[in-house]
Amino acid sequence: MDENGKNTQSEAVRSGGVLVLGATGKTGRRVVRRLTEAGVPVRAASRRSETVFDWTDPGTWGPAVAGVSAVYLVAPEETEPVKPFVAEAAAAGVRRFVVLSGRGMDKVDPGAGFGAGMAAAEAAVRESGAEWTILRPNNFFQNFTEDLWLDPVLAGRLALPIGDVPEPFVDTEDVAAVAVAALTEDGHAGRVYELSGPEDLTFADAARIIGEATGRPVRFTELSPEEYRAELSGLGFPEPVVGILDAMFAIHRGGITAGPADGVRQALGRPAADFADWVRRTAETGVWAGQR
Secondary structure: OOOOOOOOEOHHHHOOOEEEOOOOOOOHHHHHHHHHHOOOOEEEEEOOOOEEOOOOOHHHHHHHHOOOOEEEEEOOOOOOOHHHHHHHHHHOOOOEEEEEOOOOHHHOOOOOOOOHHHHHHHHHHHOOOOEEEEEEEOOEHHHHOOOOOHHHHHHOEEEEOOOOOOEOOEOHHHHHHHHHHHHHEOOOOOOEEEEOOOOOEOHHHHHHHHHHHHOOOOEEEEOOHHHHHHHHHHOOOOHHHHHHHHHHHHHHHOOOOOOOOOHHHHHHOOOOOOHHHHHHHHHOOOOOOOOO
């Protein structure tokens, strides 16, 4: 911050730019937008972006990191490429990493079947010699509008193996705002931000709130893990994805992602967005008006 208490861009960013991995994803494209609006040089990278980046093709790594000072790192599920990439990026002059991880990742068994890549990214940046910040968000609000649970909401039936274990959902815009702050400002190095919304909600609560805002019923149905895997397979989800989602909900059922966290306030000095407020605004866009 400057003498007026305002955050200023760090020299690490002014001297280069930011590479955003997963630039077409939920957080990545919002990070790209915010950096662009702030006038920060940004290189948007993914397998489908102008800057091509593919975790399975190390030949794409060097051109992607050349000349940049900071990296927004969205790791793959596979652990093998993460440490070599971080080492190559640091050797090329990257001085700051901001890692998208997951809430409770420090408590997840490495063999749980979910989050191994995120855990590898956390470890790699800690060992890199560069500045690092780790973001551990809960499930996103936007999972109800952009993929995962959009079709179930449109069908009026959200069926999951979670019971009444609460989830303090977080707005992806808040995650992106914290990421941009950590990428562009000093004062975030060595911090781990647990990012959630301001209150615990069950998935049944979320379904009810969306239903009330849209005027169309959204029913929550409890499934056993076996029923959930069978439904996903019946919908055509590939087996690796079925396994990842099944493992994710097993982690949630353990309760380690429950309970509001104050990482958004720590990083930005303001409260996190409220789910019900977001639902009311989002319902006005018509995203839940159709059927699939």
